[in-house]
Amino acid sequence: MPFKKWRCVICDYVYDEELGAPNDGIPPGTRWADVPDTWTCPDCGASKADFEMVEID
Amino acid sequence: MSTATLAPAWRDSKRYLWLFGAAIMLVPVLGGLLYEATGWAVWWWLGPLFVYGVIPIADWLVGTDTNNPPDEIVPTLERDRYYRFAVYLAVLTEYVAVVWGAWTVAHGDLAWYNLVGLTITIGMVTGVSINTAHELGHKTDKLERWLAKLALGPVAYGHFFVEHNRGHHVRVATPEDPASSRFGESFYAFLPRTMIGSLKSAWELERKRLARKNRSVWSIRNENLQAWAITIVFFGALTAWLGWIVLPFLLIQAFYGASLLEVVNYLEHYGLKRQKRADGSYERCRPEHSWNSNHVVTNVFLYHLQRHSDHHANPTRSYQALRHFEEAPQLPSGYASMVVLAYLPPLWFKIMNPRVVAHYRGDMRLANIKPSLRDAVLARYSRSAAAG
Numbered sequence: 001m002p003f004k005k006w007r008c009v010i011c012d013y014v015y016d017e018e019l020g021a022p023n024d025g026i027p028p029g030t031r032w033a034d035v036p037d038t039w040t041c042p043d044c045g046a047s048k049a050d051f052e053m054v055e056i057d
Numbered sequence: 058m059s060t061a062t063l064a065p066a067w068r069d070s071k072r073y074l075w076l077f078g079a080a081i082m083l084v085p086v087l088g089g090l091l092y093e094a095t096g097w098a099v100w101w102w103l104g105p106l107f108v109y110g111v112i113p114i115a116d117w118l119v120g121t122d123t124n125n126p127p128d129e130i131v132p133t134l135e136r137d138r139y140y141r142f143a144v145y146l147a148v149l150t151e152y153v154a155v156v157w158g159a160w161t162v163a164h165g166d167l168a169w170y171n172l173v174g175l176t177i178t179i180g181m182v183t184g185v186s187i188n189t190a191h192e193l194g195h196k197t198d199k200l201e202r203w204l205a206k207l208a209l210g211p212v213a214y215g216h217f218f219v220e221h222n223r224g225h226h227v228r229v230a231t232p233e234d235p236a237s238s239r240f241g242e243s244f245y246a247f248l249p250r251t252m253i254g255s256l257k258s259a260w261e262l263e264r265k266r267l268a269r270k271n272r273s274v275w276s277i278r279n280e281n282l283q284a285w286a287i288t289i290v291f292f293g294a295l296t297a298w299l300g301w302i303v304l305p306f307l308l309i310q311a312f313y314g315a316s317l318l319e320v321v322n323y324l325e326h327y328g329l330k331r332q333k334r335a336d337g338s339y340e341r342c343r344p345e346h347s348w349n350s351n352h353v354v355t356n357v358f359l360y361h362l363q364r365h366s367d368h369h370a371n372p373t374r375s376y377q378a379l380r381h382f383e384e385a386p387q388l389p390s391g392y393a394s395m396v397v398l399a400y401l402p403p404l405w406f407k408i409m410n411p412r413v414v415a416h417y418r419g420d421m422r423l424a425n426i427k428p429s430l431r432d433a434v435l436a437r438y439s440r441s442a443a444a445g
Contacts, residue, residue: 011222011223023336042338043227044226044372045226045370046372050373
């Protein structure tokens with residue numbers, strides 16, 4: 001399954017499954033579904049529910 | 058019902074006070090009525106008297122409130138539609154005040170000094186309305202996002218809607234943010250930097266977003282253009298109805314209103330800085346990166362804006378649920394009093410600079426310093442740290 005990207009609707013930060021979010025302890029390759037619900041946008045603090053899926057470039 | 062008995066016994070002591078946020082928009086009309094009754098010209102200046110006088114004194118008299126809603130009640134509190142309607146009402150009363158003000162300019166037969174007072178007073182209303190737009194613009198709800206743009210119409214600051222969420226929240230408390238003030242930077246140096254910088258940034262953010270969708274920046278989907286269009290339609294309609302005389306009134310009050318937002322921006326993050334990680338990215342925005350205040354009166358009029366740390370940590374959290382953090386840096390008084398101080402840079406520096414130094418325990422390398430002063434500030438405080 002190819003990696004997907006998710007964009008924060010508040011600030012445009014992109015969560016790329018391929019890269020993960022190592023600063024938040026989320027290793028590269030972590031699927032969006034496996035990102036904890038308590039995780040928030042590293043740029044603006046929006047909750048996981050405020051993200052939407054973006055198309056793969 | 059059984060849910061009532063299960064609910065924790067916490068009550069929002071400010072529940073009905075939140076309506077003051079909508080009521081304050083009608084201060085100019087109150088001033089006009091008092092002028093009718095007494096003939097005293099001072100009532101046309103009720104706006105600045107209220108913001109720079111009554112609220113700071115009331116803050117001092119009423120004091121602070123560190124009461125937080127318990128975590129388990131927050132979801133219920135967030136869902137309570139009453140709080141949202143209280144904010145919608147403030148958009149309506151804002152428009153009532155501005156239309157009334159424009160009509161009075163055209164037909165009130167006011168002496169020039171009364172016109173100046175009225176213009177500033179209406180500017181206060183539209184300036185405070187940026188705070189209404191702020192509360193609405195953080196929501197993902199379509200209606201609320203439109204109401205945010207509507208609230209920004211009379212103050213001609215529609216790009217705030219774009220810049221605040223996607224610019225300011227991302228870069229807050231970093232040297233890259235035009236809306237985060239720096240140690241040693243006076244309000245008068247900050248004002249043009251934030252006004253021009255925020256406008257450029259908002260335009261760039263929309264250009265990039267639209268480019269991703271293969272659209273021109275001049276698209277109808279450009280949220281800056283959408284929000285500015287509300288201003289053009291509103292100002293145009295008032296001018297067509299009441300004549301050219303209202304146009305300078307509208308433009309001056311809008312500039313004044315925008316400056317009121319920016320003076321509040323000035324004090325929210327003064328001198329505070331997020332540190333860079335080894336990979337060059339900034340650490341997350343934490344409570345220590347915003348100045349807070351628990352002064353009740355200003356908090357009621359500004360929808361808990363002064364609980365600013367929690368707002369930056371949880372930007373979609375509604376105002377009624379924002380919490381006070383013990384570890385957040387506290388201002389000596391409410392935002393309304395601090396605004397007056399910000400207008401007087403020597404006094405501001407005298408009171409706030411030591412607080413920034415104390416916050417960083419003398420290690421000013423951690424602070425956000427005005428670049429031209431950086432070397433001097435570092436030299437001065439490293440000496441005093443060494444001597445101490």
